[in-house]
Amino acid sequence: MARINASVYSSHVPAIGAAIDNDKTGEDYWKPLFAGYEYSKQWIVEQKPDVVLLVYNDHATAFDANFVPTFAIATGEEFQPADEGWGPRPVPVVKGHPQLAAHIAQSVIQDDFDLTVIHNLDVDHGLTVPLSLMFGQPEAWPCLVIPIAVNVVLYPPPSGGRCYALGKALRRAVESFDEDLNVQIWGTGGMSHQLQGPRAGLINQAFDNAFLDCLVTDPETLAKKPHIDYVRLAGSEGIELVMWLIARGAMNDDVEQKHRFYHVPASNTAVGHLILENR
């Protein structure tokens, strides 16, 4: 059967993608950030996931203001890197796993999560930057990817508790798929940042580090954190962090922390990164 063995958590700042695409990773500004992902690149080569369920949000790219699905899953064969206004990122096409995605859609809807099902989806930096951070610049991505898009742009996003429970439903769905597959789930976005208004530039290192601690050891409690705490303490865009709870919910309560990294700043944003394996 298919099984979720590990999870990866990472910010998905667009400027990180631009630094990779424009060969700036060796610059003083970026060096410490990329150093924090060296372990991860080695780790993933050893792990060889077959499929990644990649939880991310679209940033007014594929979804306009007319359709705002709270949770969506993409069942297509492949997903093109989106043109976000300055041409698509020069990264490989993302290949999906249509059978597993369709299986998951059916399973979680019957499990009371009313996902929107999408076939074609252009994927923006929210999905491709984490792939670049973990895999570098390969000719083709070395695994299949099922995009799971979460609305965190239109307030309110789904609650932390709902995200955490969706993770559990995703796990049940994966484990009921007959093919033997090594599956990972990634949660992306965050950490503290605010991109708008006179308060832009907010960073809260204490909040972020407490979030990282709690995500590993006590996600149940973390899932109860109300939205207002995120927006007030971690910035209006810091609320992206609820997506990490989906990945955490798909894991065992008891996990082994393989890697943890935190860095400020990447452009306007605090960068956090975790790798957890099931124990």
Place this chain on the structure above:
Amino acid sequence: MALDKSYRDIPGTTIFDADMARQGFALNQFSLSLMKAPNRERFKADERAYLDEWPMTEEQKQAVLARDYNRMMALGGNIYFLAKIFSTDGLSFQYAAATMTGMSQDEYRDMMLAGGRSPAESQHKEESSDG
């Protein structure tokens, strides 16, 4: 019963909720149209004429012409949509964020390098007016 909108007391912050999205719909769809190169060209050639193709309020159009991002957000714009406007202008997210804070781009960049805006200074409107 009224909805809980306690986020309205966060200083310097506009939360893009469903009511804001309703008011900003045309503004946001206009912004998104700039993802396509031919639309960018038409907009750059005559901003006013391009804006007049959209069912936006005059206030929203004026805010776009003035590149007043705080005003655009007060009128229902969302930053990820509005980003297509400053991208069309060839400006970075950090530049746009700086203009919204009233800081120069250098001051803003230095603040970020020093660890960003302190969370202590800006959680409630009462606090920010104290100090």
